[in-house]
């Protein structure tokens with residue numbers, strides 16, 4: 092019999108639980124293009140309230156959430172300031188250019204964090220008609236490529252003040268804002284309050300099969316609804332999926348503490364392996380990125396897989412492990428054992 096692989100490639104590999112499936116099965120549905128799906132409407136109201144925003148919209152993915160948001164906030168020729176390892180820069184298929192005719196201005200950060208002092212020189216002067224127009228500052232919390240690092244709230248606020256000073260929009264890619272919130276005990280509402288717009292995922296740590304939420308003002312969501320339709324994202328009995336998202340928001344946020352704890356347990360072993368290197372300061376939530384010494388990335392992935400563990404690669408030269416709700420504490424102990432065997 093094939094041994095079950097422990098899959099730490101991503102927190103998106105989870106499968107809906109029995110209870111979540113029941114919620115989906117029992118969902119009341121209608122046509123969401125007519126805005127008549129009661130479960131979608133309920134999810135959107137619940138999420139808007141949770142995030143402290145006027146309105147929210149259920150979209151099919153995190154990429155769709157970020158890209159619709161940027162599209163609504165900008166005009167072709169505009170520029171969005173972000174950190175160099177930001178998901179919107181690295182992993183969204185060039186969509187800002189392809190879908191919205193905008194460009195990104197990536198700035199080198201530390202652990203995914205860019206400060207007002209770093210950002211300000213990159214804001215284009217209004218008089219410079221020959222330059223792109225700065226329109227949005229975007230940050231990511233937690234920061235995926237930096238290893239699930241949390242944006243310090245003081246810096247979030249300082250960057251907001253800078254955005255205000257220059258009349259720029261401030262967008263949060265909060266795909267894993269829930270993981271940040273359980274780690275810092277700062278509510279998602281407090282985090283969201285500093286941004287004009289926020290995108291956050293239901294299909295990562297929260298365990299829903301599909302979906303993200305974008306939230307902001309009523310006017311922003313009205314436009315976002317239009318863009319979602321234009322991009323082919325208007326769907327019909329979407330309540331089947333919204334029910335999973337609603338279940339996830341109501342039941343799966345506080346348990347993320349467990350994922351963060353499991354990541355710390357694994358990090359402790361990684362830190363002690365002679366052929367691995369990890370920056371323990373980056374171990375803040377459920378994502379671990381670390382480097383393999385003396386063993387190539389390909390061999391490392393293969394050797395772990397032979398022993399029943401799936402890892403992935405993060406930024407070039409790094410291995411990545413992400414904990415999630417489908418990995419038990421017992422499996423974490425097995426993971427620790429496999430890592431010791433492969434890398435010592």
Ligand SMILES: Cc1ncc(COP(=O)(O)O)c(C=O)c1O
Pocket residue numbers: 151152153154155157178231233234235264266267292294303
């Ligand atoms: C920070 C961040 N933003 C956005 C996304 C995109 O989410 P999706 O895969 O649902 O499009 C991801 C996915 O991993 C992510 O890590």
